[in-house]
Amino acid sequence: MNWKLIFQLSLFGLIMAFGTISLIPEKYEFIFWLVIFIFCSIVIARICTRKYFLHGFLVSIFNSVWITIAHVAFYNSYVLHHPDMAKMGDNMHMLQTHPRLLMLILSPIFGAIFGLFQGLFAFIASKIIKGPTPKAQV
Numbered sequence: 001m002n003w004k005l006i007f008q009l010s011l012f013g014l015i016m017a018f019g020t021i022s023l024i025p026e027k028y029e030f031i032f033w034l035v036i037f038i039f040c041s042i043v044i045a046r047i048c049t050r051k052y053f054l055h056g057f058l059v060s061i062f063n064s065v066w067i068t069i070a071h072v073a074f075y076n077s078y079v080l081h082h083p084d085m086a087k088m089g090d091n092m093h094m095l096q097t098h099p100r101l102l103m104l105i106l107s108p109i110f111g112a113i114f115g116l117f118q119g120l121f122a123f124i125a126s127k128i129i130k131g132p133t134p135k136a137q138v
Helices: 003-022 026-047 052-073 075-081 083-091 099-128
Strands: none
Touching (some): 003 026, 003 052, 003 075, 026 052, 052 099
């Protein structure tokens, strides 16, 4: 596993975490994520020699950590610009009064779901883009 690469690519998640708090409108957020997913997939395919899916999956898991920390810390500013996210907890009666806790619970689930997509993107990119050749096992 290339942990340095995973961490470095996850910094896009940190940038997006702060960008989505007040700069990036909710309806355009998916475009930024799509570009990030494609870019990360290409980088993973070019640098890694194996375990492309796992690298992509772990990038998204790290992304979810950054996003959760930023959105919980700046919750009031975040929900001002993302009213749909504020309404998401309305149907969950137990957690309705604890929206930050709801974010802490749901973020790893969303991170894993998006990790499946990022992993798939990385796997597909590895089939299209030729990266370094694996070193022979001795």
